[in-house]
Amino acid sequence: MSRKKPSKSKGASAPAASTLPAANGPQPARSGTARPGPDAPPNGPPQPGRPSLGSDGDFYDVAFKVMLVGDSGVGKTCLLVRFKDGAFLAGTFISTVGIDFRNKVLDVDGVKVKLQMWDTAGQERFRSVTHAYYRDAHALLLLYDVTNKASFDNIQAWLTEIHEYAQHDVALMLLGNKVDSAHERVVKREDGEKLAKEYGLPFMETSAKTGLNVDLAFTAIAKELKQRSMKAPSEPRFRLHDYVSREGHRASCCHP
Ligand SMILES: Nc1nc2c(ncn2[C@@H]2O[C@H](COP(=O)(O)OP(=O)(O)OP(=O)(O)O)[C@@H](O)[C@H]2O)c(=O)[nH]1
Numbered sequence: 341m342s343r344k345k346p347s348k349s350k351g352a353s354a355p356a357a358s359t360l361p362a363a364n365g366p367q368p369a370r371s372g373t374a375r376p377g378p379d380a381p382p383n384g385p386p387q388p389g390r391p392s393l394g395s396d397g398d399f400y401d402v403a404f405k406v407m408l409v410g411d412s413g414v415g416k417t418c419l420l421v422r423f424k425d426g427a428f429l430a431g432t433f434i435s436t437v438g439i440d441f442r443n444k445v446l447d448v449d450g451v452k453v454k455l456q457m458w459d460t461a462g463q464e465r466f467r468s469v470t471h472a473y474y475r476d477a478h479a480l481l482l483l484y485d486v487t488n489k490a491s492f493d494n495i496q497a498w499l500t501e502i503h504e505y506a507q508h509d510v511a512l513m514l515l516g517n518k519v520d521s522a523h524e525r526v527v528k529r530e531d532g533e534k535l536a537k538e539y540g541l542p543f544m545e546t547s548a549k550t551g552l553n554v555d556l557a558f559t560a561i562a563k564e565l566k567q568r569s570m571k572a573p574s575e576p577r578f579r580l581h582d583y584v585s586r587e588g589h590r591a592s593c594c595h596p
């Protein structure tokens with residue numbers, strides 16, 4: 341069994357994207373799937389009955405790729421670190437170079453779902469690098485910063501890019517981050533809701549600093565992807581929109 345250690349360093353150079361079948365199927369559990377790029381095995385139907393050991397030493401049933409996109413500085417890396425490690429990266433802003441990734445295995449209704457989370461660089465000069473990864477993504481978290489109007493205005497441009505490069509059925513969620521910075525807020529919650537409605541996207545406001553809605557955003561995506569790939573005929577359909585609007589906490593509720 342392969343025990344390759346995946347590169348986790350910032351600034352990891354971008355491997356070429358691996359080929360996916362048109363159906364954008366989930367990755368079945370098997371060793372070595374933690375490593376993105378040319379060595380990653382082709383996707384295929386999930387095999388929930390055969391939990392496998394990933395290269396991080398983590399058992400999982402099915403794996404999916406989730407990509408974080410949005411302008412530089414909106415908090416993609418911090419959101420990922422908050423979710424993965426439960427910590428906030430305060431201090432000097434270190435912009436991501438190229439692409440970085442982290443893995444986390446979640447228990448979704450008794451199924452071990454491994455999320456391979458790709459943290460992209462928001463800076464324009466890395467755009468061609470990130471384009472190569474879109475088509476392999478099963479889900480995209482599109483972020484803007486509620487204290488930065490330009491990052492909100494750029495959401496439409498990001499959606500155009502997503503439609504151009506991602507799979508047509510990619511699971512997509514819009515996140516307005518940094519809601520802890522109430523005094524600096526320039527994008528109202530209603531504006532985010534309106535934009536999300538316009539494009540038919542599930543929407544939540546988050547804070548990588550306090551952790552507000554961070555676990556929820558990733559869990560919602562994991563539930564959606566797991567259901568898409570292994571829903572039993574008798575099982576009621578998971579509705580991402582409903583789940584997110586029902587479970588999403590408002591910043592004023594002072595959740596963690
Ligand atoms: N107050 C507050 N600051 C945040 C939050 N999330 C991120 N930040 C800060 O915003 C800055 C940018 O965060 P990053 O996560 O590095 O931004 P990024 O989107 O990864 O940026 P690129 O890698 O350049 O694309 C850092 O100084 C963070 O400390 C948040 O939820 N609240």
Ligand SMILES: [Mg+2]
Nearest residue numbers: 416417435436
């Ligand atoms: Mg970053």
